[in-house]
Amino acid sequence: MNFDEAKKLYEKHGINVDEVLESLSKVKISLHCWQGDDVRGFLNRDQELTGGISVTGNYPGAARTAEELRQDLDKALSMIPGTHKVNLHAIYADTEEKVSWDKLEPKHYTPWVKWAKEKGLGLDFNPTCFSHDLSADGFTLSHADNDIRKFWVEHCKASRKIGAYFGEELGQPCVTNVWIPDGFKDIPVDRLAPRVRLKESLDEIFAEELNPAHNLDAVESKVFGIGSEAYVVGSHEFYMGYAVQKQKLLCLDAGHFHPTEVISNKLSSVSMFTPGILLHVSRPIRWDSDHVVIMDDELMDIARELERHNLYSTTHIGLDFFDASINRIAAWVIGARNTIKAILRAKLEPVELLKKVELEKDYTTRLALVEEFKSYPFGAIWDHYCEKMGVPVREEWLNQVKTYEKDVLLKR
Ligand SMILES: C[C@H](O)[C@H](O)[C@@H](O)C(=O)CO
Numbered sequence: 001m002n003f004d005e006a007k008k009l010y011e012k013h014g015i016n017v018d019e020v021l022e023s024l025s026k027v028k029i030s031l032h033c034w035q036g037d038d039v040r041g042f043l044n045r046d047q048e049l050t051g052g053i054s055v056t057g058n059y060p061g062a063a064r065t066a067e068e069l070r071q072d073l074d075k076a077l078s079m080i081p082g083t084h085k086v087n088l089h090a091i092y093a094d095t096e097e098k099v100s101w102d103k104l105e106p107k108h109y110t111p112w113v114k115w116a117k118e119k120g121l122g123l124d125f126n127p128t129c130f131s132h133d134l135s136a137d138g139f140t141l142s143h144a145d146n147d148i149r150k151f152w153v154e155h156c157k158a159s160r161k162i163g164a165y166f167g168e169e170l171g172q173p174c175v176t177n178v179w180i181p182d183g184f185k186d187i188p189v190d191r192l193a194p195r196v197r198l199k200e201s202l203d204e205i206f207a208e209e210l211n212p213a214h215n216l217d218a219v220e221s222k223v224f225g226i227g228s229e230a231y232v233v234g235s236h237e238f239y240m241g242y243a244v245q246k247q248k249l250l251c252l253d254a255g256h257f258h259p260t261e262v263i264s265n266k267l268s269s270v271s272m273f274t275p276g277i278l279l280h281v282s283r284p285i286r287w288d289s290d291h292v293v294i295m296d297d298e299l300m301d302i303a304r305e306l307e308r309h310n311l312y313s314t315t316h317i318g319l320d321f322f323d324a325s326i327n328r329i330a331a332w333v334i335g336a337r338n339t340i341k342a343i344l345r346a347k348l349e350p351v352e353l354l355k356k357v358e359l360e361k362d363y364t365t366r367l368a369l370v371e372e373f374k375s376y377p378f379g380a381i382w383d384h385y386c387e388k389m390g391v392p393v394r395e396e397w398l399n400q401v402k403t404y405e406k407d408v409l410l411k412r
């Protein structure tokens with residue numbers, strides 16, 4: 001079916017396809033830089049990845065420098081429709097200076113800002129509270145040793161300043177997201193004290209008011225990590241409470257809950273009590289495995305929640321996965337295109353009609369329409385959108401990735 005025929009089918013249900021595509025082009029996805037080099041970064045490249053997260057695979061061609069990483073991001077972004085953001089971790093500083101992480105400054109990231117300006121991109125940021133000698137025992141912001149805790153507090157304070165610098169320079173807010181690995185492998189006796197220390201640390205970190213037009217703070221929970229199976233200090237309840245009390249953004253990572261628990265079902269509630277949400281769109285398989293995002297039911301449900309409750313202005317959509325067993329650029333492209341495509345599909349559903357029949361208790365029509373719309377020809381609309389936005393249509397992008405792999409990645 002071609003675009004015009006598909007468009008007519010949607011229009012029969014009052015869906016204005018041109019308006020849908022216009023609104024889709026405004027949705028920004030934050031592309032996580034760490035997919036490009038297996039979460040190594042540039043500050044401490046000999047340090048192994050810690051913090052209870054893990055990258056498997058040894059596909060050739062990982063970026064070794066900030067310049068290579070930007071080159072790879074450019075390539076990926078050229079195959080993703082729209083204008084987006086890039087999400088940096090503190091370890092991706094682009095500097096020759098040997099700098100302690102608690103002393104990081106905006107100047108250590110100026111090449112990233114210059115590049116983002118040239119490309120019209122936004123930047124997001126994260127303090128890196130792992131892969132460091134001072135996090136070796138698994139604790140950072142909740143550490144019982146005050147000097148170590150202080151080091152991480154200073155690192156997070158520095159990170160917010162860097163975020164605010166990004167936001168000011170680029171004219172769009174930077175979301176600075178705090179995630180820490182702190183937790184116990186085995187059952188703790190005192191579950192409270194580390195949480196009290198974490199709250200104290202966060203209060204210190206957020207004490208300075210920053211302009212929300214430049215920097216927005218987010219906090220990210222987790223149910224368990226490798227080595228923190230029994231107890232994670234920053235649990236969902238902890239950060240949900242903190243975000244509501246302090247009016248911070250709550251980061252919901254799709255892989256950070258019990259295996260049958262979904263973040264899509266949390267968006268409506270969280271949106272009522274926090275000023276915003278940061279999404280880490282990811283794909284857990286049996287655990288927080290950080291697989292590349294595919295077009296599965298949960299991705300569709302996340303997109304539907306954003307669309308049905310119009311949460312776009314307060315929800316920041318980031319990706320979070322790291323797969324080193326496939327071409328890393330393809331991983332970005334597959335995950336980002338799927339996320340945008342899922343939002344398009346959600347926008348092409350007759351939401352008002354569905355809400356109306358639900359209110360009327362016509363659950364037969366609700367089920368019938370939801371199911372029929374699953375096979376409506378969204379693919380023709382997607383292809384048209386890609387063409388209009390000047391990016392490869394369908395799997396054409398894969399040839400470009402293969403050529404780039406041969407010409408660039410395999411020569412590294
Ligand atoms: C590298 C990121 O900070 C990390 O993935 C974090 O967001 C997370 O999800 C940890 O499991």
Ligand SMILES: [Mn+2]
Nearest residue numbers: 220253280320
């Ligand atoms: Mn995450």
